[in-house]
Amino acid sequence: MARHLQIPQTIRELLEQGAHVLVNVSGGKDSDAMLKLLWDAYTLHGWRGDFRVVTCDLQRNEWDFSLPHIQKFVSETTGKQVEVIRREQGDLVDQWWTRYRTLQQEGRADRVPPWSSASARFCTKAQKEAQVNKFIVKHYPQDALILSCIGIRADESPARKHKQVVQAYTQSPTAPTKNRHVNRWLPIHEFSLSDVWSTLGWTLERLEALRSEVKANIQPGDREGLYALLKTWNYHANPVYALGNDRCSCRLCVLANQNDLRNGILWNPDHYRDLVELELTSGFSFQQGRWLAEMQPDLLSDEQRQRWTQLRQTAPQASVKIATKPISPVQLTLPW
Template sequence: MQFNPNFISTTPDIDRLLASNAVVAVGISGGRDSQACLLAVNQHLNAIGHTGPRVAVHADLGRAEWPQSLPKCQEMADFLGWELIVVRGGNGDMMDRWITRWRNNVRRYAELECVQLILPWSTASMRFCTSERKTKPVASALKKRFPGQNVINVIGVRREESASRAKQPVSKPDPNVVSRGMEGATWNAIIDMKRTEVTSYIEGSGLTLHPGYTEHGMTRISCAFCIMASAADLAASATYEGNHAIYREMVDLEVRSTFSLQSGKWLGDVRPDLLAPEMVFALEEAKRKAELRQAAEARIPENMLYVKGWPVAVPTWAEASLLAEIRSSVAEIVGLQINFRDPGSIIDRYEELMELAASKSKSRDAVDDHDDDAPGRLIPAKQLDSSCSAWPF
C-alpha cells in the first residue's frame, strides 16, 4: 500500500501530542472516509514512531444502521491490529430514540408544554442523532478508558464533502475526551484528502469498501435511511433486503406522527412496493393529515410561537380561544388525547408555567449567589433533553 504523506493534515498542537505518545482514537463508521482515515493515521503514526495507545471507536446506532457496518469496522481494526471499542447510547438504539421522542412530544403537547406539535425525527439543524448517539458516548468512553492520559480524537471528515466541513479546522482542543488536567484534541486528519484518493487508497491497501457502495450504489454510509441522505441514496439503500425491516418501521413512525422523515419528502414514497396495502393507504392518510395539521398551526399568531424563555406572556381570552380551537383540531387530526382545550384552562396553564419558570429562575439565582462552584458545575446528562428541553424550537 503506497502512502502519500500529503494525505495527512496536522497542526503544531497535534504534532506535539503525538510526540508525547498521546492516545489516538479514530472514529470509524464503516464508510470509506473513516476507513481511509484509519489507514492513513496508522501509517502516519508508524512513520513518526508513535508508541502510545491506538484504538478504533465505533458508535453503534443499532437497527438504524446497515447490518454490515459493525462487521466492516471490526474487519478494519483487525486488519491493522487495533482494538475496536464499540459504544452505544443509553435507552435503546437510534430508532428507539425517535420513537421515544415522539411519545415524549405527544405528552408535551397534551400538557401544553409547547404550542405546536413537534416532529420525532432529528434534522439538519438539530442532529441529536450525532450529538447523543455518537459524540457524547465516544467522549465518555475515551475519558473512562484513558484516565490521566492525553487523548486525540480523530474524525474522518473532508473539506470536499460539504460547505460546512470545508470551514472546519484541522484540529481544535477537546476537553470532553479527557479527565481533568489532561489535554484533549479533535483531529480532522484527512480533511484535505480527495474522494478519488480515498477510494484508490483503500483499494490499494487490500481492504474492500462497504458493500453499500459496491453492491447498492450508495454515495455515503451512515444510517440506512439518514435524515440528511440524498434521494438517490435513500433509493439505493432500499434495494438491500437487510434494510427493509427498518424501512417499514420508519415509515410506520411517519404514519403515526404525520411527520415525514425529511422536510416535504416522505420515506414511504421511496419504495411503496415494500409496504403492505394497508400501510400504503395509511401513508396517504398521513400526508393528508399533515397538510391539515400544518394549516391549523399556521393560524397561531406569531406572538404566541416559541421564543427563548417561553411562555413570556399570558394570552388574552381571544388568543386563548383561538389556541383552544387549534389544539382541538390538531388533536382530532392526529388522534391525540390532550388537556387544556378551552380558553380558561389555557390561561390558567400559562400562568402556572410562568410561575414555575420564575420559581426555577429564583432557585438558580440563589445557587449562583451562594455556591462558589456554580458557574462551572455540570448538569447530569439524564436531566437534559438536547432535542428541545421542555419547549418547542
C-alpha cells in the first residue's frame, strides 16, 4: 500500500503562515514520488504560498531521457511547467577540465585529481545547490518563507541517514536576510525503496520483470525500441531505471556503482570517450581505483586505446594514483 506523507508540525505551521513550496526534482524516482505527494497535500490543504518545481539541467552530464521525463511528469502531475536552471559558467565536464587546468597552473596536477568524489562534492555544490540558491534569491528577494523540498532518503547512505528532516538555512546566500527565510525539508526521508515505487504505482517485482524484458530485447542505444516497450508496460518513470540503473544521476557519476557506470557507458559512448580523454590527459582514474578506460575499451578511439596502453605501461601505479592530501579548493557538507 502506498505510504502517506508525514508533515512535521513545524512545516505545517510554516505552510499555514503562507510558506512557498519549492520542489527540487532531478528526474529520479524519489523526486517524482515526493512531487506527487506534495502536490496532493498542497491541493488538499489549500496552502496559500506558491508551488514551484525546479530542476537543475546537468547539460552534457544529464541522461537525454531526464529532461523530457521531468517536463512531462511535472506537467501531468501538477499542470505546471518545471523551471529549468543551468550553471552559466559551464557544465560539469567544463568544471572538471577547468579544475585540471587550474591544478596545472598551480603545479598540483600530478597530485590532485580533477574529478569530484564523495569527499569533494564540488560537482553537486556548483551544478545544483548554488543554482537553486541563485533561483531562490532571484525569485524571492525579500519577505518570504520558503520550503526547499528535496527527495533524499535515509536508506540511501549513512550520510543521508543522519540528515535532519527540517533545517533552516543559516549561511549565505540564502541566510535569513531581508526577511527571507529558507528551510530545507526532506519530505520522504523515511521512505523505503518499495514505498517510493508504490507511490509511483509500481512494485519492485514488476520493475524487475520489466528490467529483464528490456535486457533481453533492447540493444544499448535503441531509444526508440526502449520507449515502445515501456509504453506496452504503461511505465512512466525515468527510463534509466528500466535499463537496470539503481540511481538516476549524471550519465556517468563519480559515485556510481559498476552496474550504473556500465549502462552509462553503453548508452552514451560519446560522453564516455569525452571523460576518458580527461583520464588519459590527467593520469587520474574517474573513480578511485576504477578507470573508465578499462571498462569498455572497445568503445574508445584507436588513439585513446593506444594512449591507455601507454599510460598503463609507463605508470604502473596509475590505478592506485590518488590524492594524498585534502582536495582544495572546496570540501563541503551539502544539503543534498
